[in-house]
Amino acid sequence: MSLYLALKVVHILSAALLFGTGLGTAFFMWFTHRSGEVAAIARVARLTVLADWLFTTPAVIVQPASGFALMRLMGYDGRQAWLQIAFALYLVAGACWIPVVVLQRRARDLAIEAARSETPLPVAYHDAMRWWxxxxxxxxxxxxxxxxxxVAKPTLWN
Ligand code: HEM
Incomplete structure (x- = not known):
């Protein structure tokens, strides 16, 4: 397999991991949250935080690293519109994801505490989940x- 193909496989696998883990954990976290079952929320929130560390965080690093390597290999100079818009959107996604990670940890800690003390979920938990x-x-x-x-690589200004 050529270096190009190997990098592209890594890039696409990492994209699938980034998107799939985000969507999958959000799905379980949201519907468990809606159930109102404190012990289940605490368990799922703990696993969501773990999945973020195990899968999303490496993918967040591998994605631009493999992307920039592909750019070099293919001779893209970064002036292409599709790449520039993608960079900007990647920053937008990161700017949302970083607080989401913090909010998830807060929600997890508050849910664990509520489950342990057998008290209702506090207002701070609901605030964290709203922003999440x-x-x-x-x-x-x-x-x-x-x-x-x-995939489309549209030509806009370059
Ligand atoms: C943030 C920095 C990124 C850079 C510098 C980058 C760079 C590139 C480059 C240069 C290619 C072209 C490879 C080719 O035409 O053979 C490519 C392909 C691809 N990228 Fe990215 N990428 C980035 C992020 C992402 C993200 C966040 C996703 C999706 C979550 C993604 C998904 C894909 C996919 C699916 C392809 C294959 C497209 C095709 O073969 O038609 N990339 N990337």
Whole structure:
């Protein structure tokens, strides 16, 4: 297998991991949250935080690293519109994802505490989950748009 193909496989696998883990953990976290079962919320939130460290964080690093390597290999100078918009959107996704990671940890800690003390989930937990939900949408839209840009490579100004 050529270096190009190997890098592209890594790049695409990493994209699948980034998108799939984000969507999958969000799905389970959201529907468990909606169930209101404190012990289940605590368990799923703990696993979501773990999945973020095990899968999403490496993918967040591998994605631009393999992308820049592909650029070099293919002779792209970074002036192509699709690449520039993708960079900007990747920053948008990152700017949403970093607070989401913090909010998930907060929600997890508060849910674990509520489960342990057998008390209702506090207001701070619901605030964290509200922002977690709000920030998830632009991150999701940004990653979907990057997928399209990467595949279509539209010519706008370059
Ligand atoms: C953030 C920095 C990124 C850079 C510098 C980058 C760079 C590149 C380059 C140069 C290619 C072209 C490879 C080719 O035409 O053979 C490519 C392909 C691809 N990228 Fe990215 N990428 C980045 C992020 C992403 C993200 C976040 C995703 C999706 C989550 C993604 C998904 C893809 C896919 C699916 C392809 C294959 C497209 C095809 O073969 O038609 N990339 N990337």
């Amino acid at each position: 939900f709000v920030l998830g949408w632009p991150a999701f839209a940004a990653v979907l748009s990057i997928y399209w840009l990467m």
